[in-house]
Amino acid sequence: MARKFIEKIVTANDLLQGDVIYFTKDNIWSRNHQDAIIAHTIEQANELLEKAEQQQDRIVGAYLSDVFLDEAQIASPLHFREIFRARGPSNYFHGKQTNI
Amino acid sequence: MLHKQQKAFSNITAKSIIVRNGFFEKAEIDNSKNILEIDGNAKISQIDLSKDMIIIEFEKFADGRGFSLAKLLRQNRFEGVIRAKGNLLVDQYPLAIRCGFDEIEISLAHAQRQPQNQWQEVLTRTNNNYLDRLMLA
Amino acid sequence: MYQYNQFDKHFVANRAKQFRSQVMRRLDGSLSEEEFRPLRLMNGLYLQLHAYMLRVAIPYGSLNSKQMHQLAYIANKYDKDYAHFTTRQNIQYNWPKLKDVPDILDDLAKVDMHAIQTSGNCIRNVTSDHFAGASIDEIADPRPSAELLRQYSTDHPQFQFLPRKFKIAISGSPNDRAVIKSHDIGLLMKYDESGNLGYEIYIGGGLGRSPFVGKLLKGFLPKADLLPYIEGIMVVYNLNGRRDNKYKARIKILVHENGIEKIKQEVEENFLIQKQNFKQPSDKLISAINERFKLPDFKQANIDNYKIELKQNAQFSNFIKNNISEHKNKDYSIISVSLKNIGETPGDATSKQMQILANLAKQYSHDELRISHEQNIILPHVHKSDLPKVFKELQKANLATNNIGLISDIIACPGMDYCSLATARSIPIAKQIAKHFNELNLEEEIGQLKLKISGCINACGHHHVGHIGILGLEKQGKESYQITLGGEENLSMNIGKRAGPGFSSDELLPAIKRLIEAYLSLRQNPDESFLASYKRLGEKPFINALYPKEEKANVA
Numbered sequence: 185m186a187r188k189f190i191e192k193i194v195t196a197n198d199l200l201q202g203d204v205i206y207f208t209k210d211n212i213w214s215r216n217h218q219d220a221i222i223a224h225t226i227e228q229a230n231e232l233l234e235k236a237e238q239q240q241d242r243i244v245g246a247y248l249s250d251v252f253l254d255e256a257q258i259a260s261p262l263h264f265r266e267i268f269r270a271r272g273p274s275n276y277f278h279g280k281q282t283n284i
Numbered sequence: 285m286l287h288k289q290q291k292a293f294s295n296i297t298a299k300s301i302i303v304r305n306g307f308f309e310k311a312e313i314d315n316s317k318n319i320l321e322i323d324g325n326a327k328i329s330q331i332d333l334s335k336d337m338i339i340i341e342f343e344k345f346a347d348g349r350g351f352s353l354a355k356l357l358r359q360n361r362f363e364g365v366i367r368a369k370g371n372l373l374v375d376q377y378p379l380a381i382r383c384g385f386d387e388i389e390i391s392l393a394h395a396q397r398q399p400q401n402q403w404q405e406v407l408t409r410t411n412n413n414y415l416d417r418l419m420l421a
Numbered sequence: 422m423y424q425y426n427q428f429d430k431h432f433v434a435n436r437a438k439q440f441r442s443q444v445m446r447r448l449d450g451s452l453s454e455e456e457f458r459p460l461r462l463m464n465g466l467y468l469q470l471h472a473y474m475l476r477v478a479i480p481y482g483s484l485n486s487k488q489m490h491q492l493a494y495i496a497n498k499y500d501k502d503y504a505h506f507t508t509r510q511n512i513q514y515n516w517p518k519l520k521d522v523p524d525i526l527d528d529l530a531k532v533d534m535h536a537i538q539t540s541g542n543c544i545r546n547v548t549s550d551h552f553a554g555a556s557i558d559e560i561a562d563p564r565p566s567a568e569l570l571r572q573y574s575t576d577h578p579q580f581q582f583l584p585r586k587f588k589i590a591i592s593g594s595p596n597d598r599a600v601i602k603s604h605d606i607g608l609l610m611k612y613d614e615s616g617n618l619g620y621e622i623y624i625g626g627g628l629g630r631s632p633f634v635g636k637l638l639k640g641f642l643p644k645a646d647l648l649p650y651i652e653g654i655m656v657v658y659n660l661n662g663r664r665d666n667k668y669k670a671r672i673k674i675l676v677h678e679n680g681i682e683k684i685k686q687e688v689e690e691n692f693l694i695q696k697q698n699f700k701q702p703s704d705k706l707i708s709a710i711n712e713r714f715k716l717p718d719f720k721q722a723n724i725d726n727y728k729i730e731l732k733q734n735a736q737f738s739n740f741i742k743n744n745i746s747e748h749k750n751k752d753y754s755i756i757s758v759s760l761k762n763i764g765e766t767p768g769d770a771t772s773k774q775m776q777i778l779a780n781l782a783k784q785y786s787h788d789e790l791r792i793s794h795e796q797n798i799i800l801p802h803v804h805k806s807d808l809p810k811v812f813k814e815l816q817k818a819n820l821a822t823n824n825i826g827l828i829s830d831i832i833a834c835p836g837m838d839y840c841s842l843a844t845a846r847s848i849p850i851a852k853q854i855a856k857h858f859n860e861l862n863l864e865e866e867i868g869q870l871k872l873k874i875s876g877c878i879n880a881c882g883h884h885h886v887g888h889i890g891i892l893g894l895e896k897q898g899k900e901s902y903q904i905t906l907g908g909e910e911n912l913s914m915n916i917g918k919r920a921g922p923g924f925s926s927d928e929l930l931p932a933i934k935r936l937i938e939a940y941l942s943l944r945q946n947p948d949e950s951f952l953a954s955y956k957r958l959g960e961k962p963f964i965n966a967l968y969p970k971e972e973k974a975n976v977a
Binding site for chain 2: 428431432435439442443446450451452456459460542569572573575576577578579580581582583648656659660664694697698699700701702706
């Protein structure tokens, strides 16, 4: 039995700033995962990743990250590593959490 | 005369460039030369040192075996030309020279991305290095 | 300590310029990320979870007050006003921007510092005894040899693209504080029977995925042969180390797969070639290096005030008991300043703390500081009459935590709070354990205990050699922690043994509590350390404490 596809978004780090960014629908990058464009199939996911990877002058290390969707179809990361990336370190109030 | 064990030279065409003294030159095969082509797996004891030229292939730029092979060739008194073949980075050029390489063969596409002026700029990095200073001071 | 000459200054400034050009070429597309990556790594620049990270070299852990001030200045100007001291005697900034890094390197070069070869598949910053040149038990100062190796390995043309990273450590004391047997090459300074100084050489040690204790490669190498011999090892490794699998690329695997005898033979053969070809550094150059490591002019002063303070001030005497080591000069002491303030991140210091330590070093420690692999800061030459004053200053700066060598003096890597390789967090675990035993006032009671935490199998937190080691992993989408027992550092290095299944982050502290309670009830007397009890009794009672019967039943 085929397993249910887990929705994905594309994330990377910003080349100049180094911080975590997410690929959005207009081929631009956002610092907020809630803006990310969501892939609902594996084909969509690969296509998104390929598109994102073309922007080598902007980003480093794009990859797909599993997400879950809330009722408003907004994506949040599933894996604890990605939750930390979306938030910042736990020992200081630094990183993305300062903007939330 | 080409060495029997060497790989086919068909991939050296106008699509590659030789970097020599910081200048780009077209890669041409000089059939009068007695050339041996080796890669990182070569064992120094099995290399015929009477060749005019030894080409050391770098499968990847990050595979640094060629640097030690070139140095060993020079330590074994090989006096012919040593060429690195592979898309080495500009920043590896001074290292290659310091190990005993004379020239580097890179692809045309690589040469377009890392143009001649960049190779010339890094040439000065062969001066003022720690190892020379330790051994000669 | 070593002072840069014009050559060094020129080299480091040039190297910063080169990095600026590399960044430009990355931005203009001349270099792809794949091509840029090894170049930025060999200049200390990583990309981590939330940001870039710049690792700055502190050669063999030694620096002066001016350099420490500059490190504080950089933390304040380009980062978040703090920095992290690492288990390899370096310092890391967690939040630099790529565009600022060339400026940071320029600022470092101004005080003779750099980030060269603090990462990448090259010979890394050579580490050494943090008490070098100060400790009473040292037979020879390892720093001149470490400095010679720094110069030799810096920008070595053959060895910038090795199969994998390469770490060398050197100790001048039989009480090896540099853990030399956990390095690719470990050097122990010793005298031969005729009284000549040289090195005992170990090879193929390492922690990480496949931990190995370094094996003896050469019983005695005369001092003058150091560079050609190291070159011999490096050539053998560069040509033969595995490049097909990065987890098998370290020299420890080459030694393991070929056997030490085969490697020894190849190294000796290559050493002969190198000896013929290698022009030795001139006596002038060697003595110029040695000159830089002369002992400071120790002062003479009455130490009665110190003796009185010891009797009258319990906090002071507790600090002295734990944080002081014996100096060559009987009127001097070595102070270990703990960066393990309870409840804070192991190894972190604020800019302000760095400045205070720099000032103390300038005024009271002959302008010297050291970073230990245990992530503490050392004031190596403090006259005993100055100890009360220094202690007071440390207290004011929240730097007088008297827990050196105790359970709360935890080594921990940055873990998944920062590191992109990590599989779990280590910092919160370290904080939690330290806080618990501190609150119960049990640290002294437990005594000497080395607890080390790594957030992944790469073992930057040295968990394999902790008396208690903790390894953070991922298990079914959650952080999980494996405990190892009986690891040991120093020349008797021993790899800790995995105790059993991992614990969730909630179960871990209770498990450590059970383990410590078992030790306290099992030890013969309060002087028997955790490790000694473990060695005497074997693992069984400790494993029973970690996995009590009823829990086993639940698991099953």
